[in-house]
Amino acid sequence: MEIRIERILPGGVGLALADGKTIFVSLAAPGDHLSVRVDRQQGDVLFASVVEVLTPSPVRIEPPCPYFGRCGGCDFQQLTYEAQLAAKADIIRDCLQRIARLDHVPEITVHPSPKQWRYRVRATWQIDQGTREIGYYERGSRRVCDVEYCAVLLPELQETLEQVRSTEWAEFPPDLKHLDVVRGEDDVSLAPAFGEFDTNELSLRVGNEVYEYNAESFFQINPALLPELIEFALGDAAGATALDLYCGVGLFTLPLARRFVKVIGVEANPVAARFARRNLEQAGLTNARVTTASVAGGIRNTDSVEFILLDPPRAGAESVVIKGMLDLQPTRISYVSCDPATLARDLRKLIAGGYTIDSIGGFDLFPQTHHVETVILLRRSL
Ligand SMILES: C[S@@+](CC[C@H](N)C(=O)[O-])C[C@H]1O[C@@H](n2cnc3c(N)ncnc32)[C@H](O)[C@@H]1O
Numbered sequence: 001m002e003i004r005i006e007r008i009l010p011g012g013v014g015l016a017l018a019d020g021k022t023i024f025v026s027l028a029a030p031g032d033h034l035s036v037r038v039d040r041q042q043g044d045v046l047f048a049s050v051v052e053v054l055t056p057s058p059v060r061i062e063p064p065c066p067y068f069g070r071c072g073g074c075d076f077q078q079l080t081y082e083a084q085l086a087a088k089a090d091i092i093r094d095c096l097q098r099i100a101r102l103d104h105v106p107e108i109t110v111h112p113s114p115k116q117w118r119y120r121v122r123a124t125w126q127i128d129q130g131t132r133e134i135g136y137y138e139r140g141s142r143r144v145c146d147v148e149y150c151a152v153l154l155p156e157l158q159e160t161l162e163q164v165r166s167t168e169w170a171e172f173p174p175d176l177k178h179l180d181v182v183r184g185e186d187d188v189s190l191a192p193a194f195g196e197f198d199t200n201e202l203s204l205r206v207g208n209e210v211y212e213y214n215a216e217s218f219f220q221i222n223p224a225l226l227p228e229l230i231e232f233a234l235g236d237a238a239g240a241t242a243l244d245l246y247c248g249v250g251l252f253t254l255p256l257a258r259r260f261v262k263v264i265g266v267e268a269n270p271v272a273a274r275f276a277r278r279n280l281e282q283a284g285l286t287n288a289r290v291t292t293a294s295v296a297g298g299i300r301n302t303d304s305v306e307f308i309l310l311d312p313p314r315a316g317a318e319s320v321v322i323k324g325m326l327d328l329q330p331t332r333i334s335y336v337s338c339d340p341a342t343l344a345r346d347l348r349k350l351i352a353g354g355y356t357i358d359s360i361g362g363f364d365l366f367p368q369t370h371h372v373e374t375v376i377l378l379r380r381s382l
Contacts, residue, residue, distance in 0.1 A: 002054065005032040008087035010095055010341055012075045012370025023048050026139070027069060029079055030087070031057035059083035065151045072139040074152060074368040085110045085364060088372040092340045092362055099344035100351070110362030110372060111232075114224040119367060120152050121204075122182040122221045125161065129172060134165050152368055157181060160188050164197070171195040180215045191215035206230070209254045211279050217272035218248045222365040230255055232361045233334045233375045237307045243330070245295045245310040245321070250276035252309050252336075253290065254283050260307065263288035266298035299324035309334040316342025319349075326353040333378040338365075340374050347376060354382030 003016035005028045014028025016036075023046045025036055033055035036048035053060070063069070063077035076084045089108045096102045113119060127134050128144040135147030148165065150158060160181060173194050180191045184202025191214070193199045203212045204219075207227040213219045220226055230252060238259040247253045247265035249272050257263045257280060265288060267273040273292040280288050291298050295310075296318050308330045310317060316339065317325075325333065326349075333355060337343035351357075355378040363373040 001038070001048075002033070002035055003048075005030050005034065005057065007090055008370070010091045012087075012091075020044065021046050025050060027075060027078055029057035029060040029083065032060060057083075067135075067145060067147055070138055071135065071145040071147060072137045072141075073150070075139075075370055077368050081112070081116050081367070084367065085112060085362075087370070088362055088364060091370065091372060092360070092374050095340040095344035096347070096360075099341060100347040102351075102357075106357065106360055108360050108362055110364055111225065111228055113222055113364045113367045115222075116367045117151050118154055118158075119222045119224065120150075120157065121154050121184075121223055122180075122219055123150070123153060123157060125164065125179045125181065127172070127176055127178060129169065129174070129176070132169060134161075154183055156188065157183050160190070164190075167195055182213070182215045182219055184213070189213075189215040206251070207255075209279075209283060211249055211251065211254075211275075212282070213249045213275050214271070217269060217275055220251065220365060222367075225363055225365055226251070229336075229363045229365070229373065229375065232363075233309060233336050233377075234259065235332075235334070235358075235377055237332060237334070239306040239331075241303075241305045242307040242309065243299075243302060243305045243328075245299065245308065245317075246312045247276055247290060248272050248311070250279045250290070252311065253288055254279060254285060256307075256309065257283075257285040257288040261287060264302065264305075265290040266293055266295050268292070268294045296320045296324075299328070302328060304328065305330050307332050307334070309336065311336035312342075314339040314342065316346050322346055322349045322353075326350070329380060331380050332358075335376045335378065337374050337376075338371060340372065343374055343376065347378075350378060354380055356381040 005014035007030045009015050013024040016023040025048045035052040038046045038048045040047045059080045068077050088110045093105050096105045126144045133144040133146035135145045138145045184204050189200040190197040191199045241262045242256045242260040244253045244265040247267045253265040270292050276290040358377040361375045365373045
């Protein structure tokens, strides 16, 4: 069938309307006139893929990566970089209107990434020892797409990919299905360790702080944009007590400890929590402590706080965490999120609980993909 793409939706798919049906088309550009094949139907919604670009959108470009379309990693390479940023602003707006039910969404700026390619310092490589393939999952499947070269990886990590790929298969642990890999200032860390590859401890300077971490702990994948992200997420916050929920190795805990008298970080992964404590100690910050706990449990044991920063995984914050935050009644909340849909779900509850939005910022931590980091600053109004 022939369709025209109206805009890009959350999840990165293009939206088209035809014959009373809603059609979701992957790897499309807004304004494209396409011939598509319907892959499956769910009620009045059709899921389709591009057969032929009949008239390309003015923002469509030739995807430079030879794996584009097959590899499940990058789904925005068909868009100019400006169009990627515009689509991400639309995605955030759509979630805030449809899921958070905001009547008026303020203007959203998505801060561009200093690097649009070769920016990733962290990746997970899938390994199929049966077919002897190493790379990323194929689009919409759990088959491994064998990738020799990845255009969004930092060049040093590309070298590591090549080293892993040239390792004798006999050296791989028989049950190894994926490898987590991360780069620091001058070394690489892999988990699990095997053969010549170690789970090294790394360090990296971000703004004025130095962070240590390894491949068993979370670290943001695009460090070049982190100083801007941290500055926006903290705003002009300062005062007596702050909470940093889902704090990882302390990316926000350290700068918060420079502005608040007391800071409490909560992190479930013991490896990350240990690095967070060490990072605070090496920065000489004795006014912050980090609890190794799930936030759902950790938030119950907290007294009054003025400021809460939360940066949960894609699933967002558990209901009990939102309830715990509302019970604490902080003057301000900074919600950092890598999934606008779960952010909007939680935001709705925070607004119902008496908070209003001060500002919204988008940060393009993930160029060439539909993913976007969003920060929403909230203030207690009741
Ligand atoms: C998106 S990362 C953010 C980490 C940190 N704020 C940063 O920017 O580097 C989310 C973190 O939450 C942790 N986490 C996941 N579920 C959790 C839970 N239920 N309670 C506490 N921490 C959790 C993960 O281990 C991870 O370190």
